[in-house]
Amino acid sequence: xTAAPPARTRPxxxxxxxxxxxxxxxxxxxxxxxxNIALPSMRRxxxxxxxxxxxxxxxxxxxxGGLLVFGGRTGDLFGRRRMFMVGIGxxxxxxxxxxxxxxxxxxxxxxxxxGIGAAxxxxxxxxLVATTFPEGPPRNRAMGVYAAMxxxxxxxGLLLGGILVDVAxxxxxxxxxxxxxxxxxxxxxxxxxxxxxxxxxLDLPGAITVTGGMGLLVYGLTNAATHGWASxxxxxxxxxxxxxxxxxxxxxxxxxxxxxxxxxFANRDRSxxxxxxxxxxxxxxxxFFFLTQYIQNILGxxxxxAGVAFxxxxxxxxxxxxxxxxxxxxxxxxxxxxxxxxxAAGGMFWLSRITASSGYLDxxxxxxxxxxxxxxxxxPLTLVAVAGVRPGETGLASALLNxxxxxxxxxxxxxxxxxxxxxxxxxxxxxxxxHHGLLTRxxxxxxxxxxxxxxxxxxxxIALGAFAIAALVxxxxxxxxxxxxxxxxxxxxx
Numbered sequence: 001x002t003a004a005p006p007a008r009t010r011p012x013x014x015x016x017x018x019x020x021x022x023x024x025x026x027x028x029x030x031x032x033x034x035x036n037i038a039l040p041s042m043r044r045x046x047x048x049x050x051x052x053x054x055x056x057x058x059x060x061x062x063x064x065g066g067l068l069v070f071g072g073r074t075g076d077l078f079g080r081r082r083m084f085m086v087g088i089g090x091x092x093x094x095x096x097x098x099x100x101x102x103x104x105x106x107x108x109x110x111x112x113x114x115g116i117g118a119a120x121x122x123x124x125x126x127x128l129v130a131t132t133f134p135e136g137p138p139r140n141r142a143m144g145v146y147a148a149m150x151x152x153x154x155x156x157g158l159l160l161g162g163i164l165v166d167v168a169x170x171x172x173x174x175x176x177x178x179x180x181x182x183x184x185x186x187x188x189x190x191x192x193x194x195x196x197x198x199x200x201x202l203d204l205p206g207a208i209t210v211t212g213g214m215g216l217l218v219y220g221l222t223n224a225a226t227h228g229w230a231s232x233x234x235x236x237x238x239x240x241x242x243x244x245x246x247x248x249x250x251x252x253x254x255x256x257x258x259x260x261x262x263x264x265f266a267n268r269d270r271s272x273x274x275x276x277x278x279x280x281x282x283x284x285x286x287x288f289f290f291l292t293q294y295i296q297n298i299l300g301x302x303x304x305x306a307g308v309a310f311x312x313x314x315x316x317x318x319x320x321x322x323x324x325x326x327x328x329x330x331x332x333x334x335x336x337x338x339x340x341x342x343x344a345a346g347g348m349f350w351l352s353r354i355t356a357s358s359g360y361l362d363x364x365x366x367x368x369x370x371x372x373x374x375x376x377x378x379x380p381l382t383l384v385a386v387a388g389v390r391p392g393e394t395g396l397a398s399a400l401l402n403x404x405x406x407x408x409x410x411x412x413x414x415x416x417x418x419x420x421x422x423x424x425x426x427x428x429x430x431x432x433x434x435h436h437g438l439l440t441r442x443x444x445x446x447x448x449x450x451x452x453x454x455x456x457x458x459x460x461x462i463a464l465g466a467f468a469i470a471a472l473v474x475x476x477x478x479x480x481x482x483x484x485x486x487x488x489x490x491x492x493x494x
Contacts, residue, residue, distance in 0.1 A: 017132050017191040018142050024088055024184050025125050026156070027177055028118045031060070033157030033314075035111075036288050037307050038170035040296040045170065046104050050424070051225045054417045055108045057289060058218050058410040063115030064122075065406025066211035069259055069399045071116075072123030073202060080124045080131060081194045085185055087121025090114075092181025099174035110174075123399060128192060155314040162307030203259035206251045210259070213244030214407055221414035225421035264389065264397060272473035273384040274404045276341065279466035280377055281405035282412025283344060283459045287351070287370065289413055290420065290452045295363065298356055298445050309360060313371045320375025333380030338470040340380075343373030345463035352456035356445040373463075384476060412462065416455040424451035 035056065043053050075083040091114055098110030133142040164172040220237035227233045252258040265271045288310075295306045324336050347370030354362050385401040427447035432439050 013191045014133060014138065014142075016187065018129075020184055020187050020191055021125050021128050021132070023180060024084070024121055027088075027180050027184075028091065028122050028125075030157040030160070031114065031118070031177070033155075033288075033310075034161035034164075034173045034176075035060075036292050037158060037161035037303050037310075038165050038173045039289070039292055041165050041170040041303065042107070046101070046107065048104055049226070050421050051222050051417055052104055052108075054222060054289065054413045055104075056111055057285065058222075058413050059108045059112040060115040060118075061285065061406045061410040061413075062215050062218060063112045063211065064118045065115075065403045065410065066214055067116055067119035067207060068123060068403050068406070069396060070202065070207040071119035071121070072127070072396075072399055073259070074120060075124035075127055077202065079194050080127045081188060081192045083120055084124040084128060084192070085188050087117045087119070087124060088181050088184050088188075089117070091117030091121055092178050092185070093117075095174045095177035095181070099171040099178075101171075132193060155311060155318075158307040158310050158314060159304075160307075162302070162304035165303035201257055203251070203255055203257060206248055206255060206259035209244045209248040209251060213241045213248060214410065216241035216244065218410050218414040221411065221418055225418040260400065261396070264400065267388060269384050269387070269474055269476045270389075270397065272469050273337075273381045274401060275469050275473070276337065276377070276466045277381050277385075277401050277404040278408035279462050279469070280341065280344070280374065280381075281408030282415075283348060283463045283466075284374060284405075285409030286412040286416040286455065286459055287348065290416070290455050291351070291363070291367075294354070294449065294452050295360075298449055299358075299360060299363075301360075309363075310367075312364065313367045316368060316371035317375045317378075320372050321378050324376055325379045328380055328383065332476065333383045334470070334474050334476060336376040337380040337384070337474055338467060340373045340375070340377030341463050341466035341470060343376065344370055345373075345460050345467060347371075347373060348456050348460040348463055352453045352460060354449065354453060356442065356449040377466075384474065387476070412459070416458055419458055420451035420455040422451075423454040424448055427451065 039053060039056060042048060042056060043050075048056075071083070071087065074086075094110045094113035094117060098107055098114065101107035101110060129142050160176070161173050164170075164176060216237040220234050220241060223231070223237065224234045229235075249262070252260050252262055265274070292306065292310075295301045295309055296303065301309060328336060347366040347368075350366035350369060351363070382398065382401060386397045389397045424447050427450045428439065428444070431443045431447055435443065
């Protein structure tokens with residue numbers, strides 16, 4: 001995304017404008033963790049299977065990640081305030097529909113619509129900071145508040161989600177977005193200035209092919225858990241996904257205004273950073289998905305207790321990232337980019353050793369190791385991704401990094417979910433035979449935990465892949481003097 005032109009007029013109520021923008025961003029970021037805490041309750045109420053439950057997360061991640069660059073482009077062409085309001089309106093309306101869902105398909109479709117709204121609202125929100133606040137200390141302070149709200153979203157979501165599910169029901173983790181979104185929509189015309197519109201065109205074919213291709217890829221991978229790898233329901237979506245993704249590359253090569261200019265991948269370090277974030281996203285999102293199930297369904301924690309149980313991880317990721325942002329200018333990004341995934345792999349491997357009889361302390365140790373690893377990686381990845389890009393393409397480079405995290409998470413959950421489901425079924429059959437047809441609650445917990453631990457082990461290999469890329473591909477040793485060191489704006493800690 002190119003730099004925004006000057007706003008037509010700057011609003012006088014800068015404090016209120018910042019509150020509106022930051023609140024909207026908080027709502028989008030919060031949605032990742034608040035829904036994770038509610039997953040076990042959703043599963044019981046709507047009778048989700050484990051493969052179908054994955055779609056509550058992946059439907060949002062796919063549309064959010066797949067359309068993030070496209071959403072930013074709509075703000076460039078049609079006005080940032082206008083598209084910000086469109087995104088928030090869609091997000092709030094789909095949250096209402098999701099809260100009213102009575103079927104699995106209804107809820108999943110609502111989550112996909114939420115992702116589309118977030119993909120429009122989030123990049124335009126960041127652009128509005130630049131168009132609303134004058135350059136210098138006012139804009140720097142605004143960016144600091146914006147980043148703080150983004151970072152706080154995961155921790156707030158964990159607690160708020162636990163409270164809402166405990167006190168009311170899982171539906172309120174979606175309903176809570178409605179009054180917040182309505183307030184943002186009412187205040188936006190009064191406190192936000194509109195940017196100039198631009199001549200240009202949207203790369204709609206590119207957006208459709210990449211999002212459709214990734215969606216079918218995830219569907220095929222997920223379907224393998226229930227129908228096998230040789231079934232038509234698995235093979236056909238994977239083949240069509242491959243055709244669509246190849247079509248996307250062809251479209252981007254020939255389009256005069258591509259959604260994703262392929263030249264941005266010419267830099268070795270930048271391409272390496274994208275590949276690392278893809279793997280990190282797959283490991284992190286899958287870890288939260290399975291660990292949430294384990295803490296509530298196996299350890300027996302309530303939703304609120306589970307939210308509190310995850311807080312050390314969220315705070316340690318944020319704290320480590322802040323520390324690294326101050327250190328990286330002296331040691332460069334390569335060392336933390338390499339050490340981070342290695343520690344994350346160690347934490348994942350530790351998690352793969354838990355059993356149905358483990359306690360919270362057995363989970364806390366690997367969570368803390370994971371948190372340090374992830375915190376070490378996020379800021380250096382952002383720095384490398386945006387260093388040396390053409391003027392006006394910094395937003396695009398950053399958005400692609402965030403897209404990689406979301407898409408990686410969606411594919412990771414699909415692959416690891418298939419592994420977990422297959423293992424659970426296999427273990428359950430073995431236990432039934434070993435115990436003469438009697439499958440007790442404890443044995444079900446044993447089989448389920450074995451499925452989760454197999455997923456954690458494969459996630460270990462994915463994190464080791466990220467470590468290998470960092471060690472073998474990344475060459476930069478000094479931080480770019482041009483690149484700022486904020487937390488990535490879409491990095492989720494859940």
